Amino acid sequence: MASHVRLDGRKTTETRPIAISFDKLARADGSARFSFGETTALASFSGPIEVRLASELPSKATFEVHLRPLSGVSAADAKSLSSAIRSSLEPSLFLNKAPRTLAQLVIQSLSPSRGASWGDSLSAAVINASSLAIVNAASIPMRGIVCAVAIGSLSDGTLVLDPTDAETAKLRGTGCFAFMFADDIGEAGTEIDCVWTSWRSIVGGYDEKELLRAKEVARVGARTVYSAIKKSIQGAILGVGTAEQTRDEIMKTDESESSDDDEKMII
Amino acid sequence: MATVTTPITPLPPAPTSKLNHLSQDEQDALKAAVFQRLHPRAYLEKFLAEDVRPDGRSFDGFRDVSVNVGSISTADGSALVRMGNTTVVCGVKAEIAEPELDKEEEGFLVPNLDLPAMCSPKFKSGPPSEEAQVLSDRLNQALLASNLLPLKTLCIEKGKAVWVLYVDATCINYDGNAFDATLLAMVAALRNTTLPKATYNPEIDQTLCSRKTPRVPLKLSPSLPISMSFGIFDSKFVLADPTSFEEPLLDTTISIILGDSNQIVSVSQFGSTMLTVEEDGQDTRRDALAECIEVAKARRAEVANEIFT
Numbered sequence: 001m002a003s004h005v006r007l008d009g010r011k012t013t014e015t016r017p018i019a020i021s022f023d024k025l026a027r028a029d030g031s032a033r034f035s036f037g038e039t040t041a042l043a044s045f046s047g048p049i050e051v052r053l054a055s056e057l058p059s060k061a062t063f064e065v066h067l068r069p070l071s072g073v074s075a076a077d078a079k080s081l082s083s084a085i086r087s088s089l090e091p092s093l094f095l096n097k098a099p100r101t102l103a104q105l106v107i108q109s110l111s112p113s114r115g116a117s118w119g120d121s122l123s124a125a126v127i128n129a130s131s132l133a134i135v136n137a138a139s140i141p142m143r144g145i146v147c148a149v150a151i152g153s154l155s156d157g158t159l160v161l162d163p164t165d166a167e168t169a170k171l172r173g174t175g176c177f178a179f180m181f182a183d184d185i186g187e188a189g190t191e192i193d194c195v196w197t198s199w200r201s202i203v204g205g206y207d208e209k210e211l212l213r214a215k216e217v218a219r220v221g222a223r224t225v226y227s228a229i230k231k232s233i234q235g236a237i238l239g240v241g242t243a244e245q246t247r248d249e250i251m252k253t254d255e256s257e258s259s260d261d262d263e264k265m266i267i
Numbered sequence: 268m269a270t271v272t273t274p275i276t277p278l279p280p281a282p283t284s285k286l287n288h289l290s291q292d293e294q295d296a297l298k299a300a301v302f303q304r305l306h307p308r309a310y311l312e313k314f315l316a317e318d319v320r321p322d323g324r325s326f327d328g329f330r331d332v333s334v335n336v337g338s339i340s341t342a343d344g345s346a347l348v349r350m351g352n353t354t355v356v357c358g359v360k361a362e363i364a365e366p367e368l369d370k371e372e373e374g375f376l377v378p379n380l381d382l383p384a385m386c387s388p389k390f391k392s393g394p395p396s397e398e399a400q401v402l403s404d405r406l407n408q409a410l411l412a413s414n415l416l417p418l419k420t421l422c423i424e425k426g427k428a429v430w431v432l433y434v435d436a437t438c439i440n441y442d443g444n445a446f447d448a449t450l451l452a453m454v455a456a457l458r459n460t461t462l463p464k465a466t467y468n469p470e471i472d473q474t475l476c477s478r479k480t481p482r483v484p485l486k487l488s489p490s491l492p493i494s495m496s497f498g499i500f501d502s503k504f505v506l507a508d509p510t511s512f513e514e515p516l517l518d519t520t521i522s523i524i525l526g527d528s529n530q531i532v533s534v535s536q537f538g539s540t541m542l543t544v545e546e547d548g549q550d551t552r553r554d555a556l557a558e559c560i561e562v563a564k565a566r567r568a569e570v571a572n573e574i575f576t
Contacts, residue, residue, distance in 0.1 A: 196536065
């Protein structure tokens with residue numbers, strides 16, 4: 001299985017080259033661009049900002065995610081993905097630190113979505129760009145960083161990380177996994193928590209073992225994404241000055257988590 | 268000298284005194300209902316601490332399901348599903364259309380779920396809510412992933428005419444877990460669907476259906492997808508088949524779709540599945556996904572026996 005060679009010469013457990021840039025969209029609090037090879041997404045984050053009265057929440061910030069495809073208006077598939085993104089990023093944010101406000105994430109896909117639905121690698125790029133934009137804004141304290149990768153299963157059972165469009169046509173099963181990475185929590189060092197699973201068969205079904213195997217391969221893949229993200233933050237933001245705060249806020253998770261529990265009990 | 272021990276003053280007459288015309292049981296029920304409205308989280312926590320859910324189910328208990336097929340005579344196939352109080356009605360309507368140029372032999376399957384204002388005060392009238400759109404898209408993905416209806420079987424004449432199946436579901440009473448109920452209704456409705464015999468006539472470039480020849484059922488794959496959903500509350504409790512009261516309080520939702528012989532068609536999980544369990548005074552964390560899959564397998568067999576045999 002390990003000897004499987006892919007069309008572009010990658011190993012099965014290798015993603016396409018990851019590129020990260022912070023675009024400094026002038027009117028947003030934070031923005032970032034993330035790509036796996038050609039698959040690119042651009043995310044912008046604003047918050048805490050004023051919230052519409054109808055969606056105001058008394059105990060936490062309202063978290064909105066808007067996803068725009070490369071062409072046309074966003075349809076049901078984009079709505080579905082944006083709700084998945086919201087639920088996978090929400091565990092990483094301390095939204096209760098800014099009640100009665102709005103945290104708004106707008107993501108623009110810079111790659112065409114294949115056919116009727118968003119590809120899994122595009123979904124992964126979208127999530128990674130979103131995490132980076134929120135870190136770049138540094139306005140909402142975070143528990144960890146959510147990183148996602150796409151994964152596919154070939155007809156012989158080989159799992160391939162970050163499948164390209166050409167490979168996707170031959171897949172038997174496909175999916176996307178997102179993990180939340182939090183450094184310095186507990187004794188185990190980095191804590192990794194799966195926050196989004198979407199694993200579907202294309203031909204026939206699969207069994208539990210394959211799901212767990214896929215999740216493990218994805219976990220390793222997500223770790224490479226995490227290192228890339230960490231490196232980009234250290235390189236691009238820490239030099240700027242204000243970003244000291246970002247890092248502090250990410251690191252402060254221990255304290256914030258305990259205070260979060262207190263609040264839960266009061267509510 | 269004044270008396271030292273004052274008798275305990277009775278509690279000031281609570282506003283409930285207006286409710287004196289009600290029996291004690293009715294007053295208690297009213298108090299519980301008010302508590303549930305004002306503090307839904309605390310209300311649920313109190314039940315779960317006693318190892319039971321507000322509706323009397325165990326944590327991994329599903330609600331009773333009943334399916335009634337063919338009740339809409341104007342549709343080509345239909346089903347009505349009740350899952351506890353959640354009621355979904357689904358009708359299949361067939362039309363003839365031209366196929367897409369790059370998929371000349373494939374028909375179309377268009378599932379849609381409507382959550383009208385009628386089914387719950389949660390929903391507003393007007394254009395489909397975000398929740399309805401998200402559910403419709405997930406249902407579409409589930410039907411595609413399970414390959415229940417191979418789209419090539421909907422071909423009438425290659426490149427000229429194919430069937431379009433509109434699988435429209437409407438929720439008429441919403442009490443949570445609409446996804447499971449709707450998928451069940453759609454599968455049951457597709458099983459109930461029959462199509463007239465259609466022939467394409469190249470001379471007049473039209474497709475003709477005959478009323479005289481008997482209608483034929485769809486060529487469905489024998490592996491019927493059934494979805495089982497779970498929710499995680501407070502990183503501690505895994506609740507199967509959540510109701511509309513439990514749903515907004517959940518941190519995580521998991522949907523597991525199983526086909527025949529427990530083949531997994533799709534697993535989707537939104538939020539973390541790690542549970543914090545107290546063991547020997549220490550908090551340990553474990554993943555709940557594997558146990559959900561086990562519960563789902565047992566449940567799939569039950570539902571399939573009851574409904575699809």
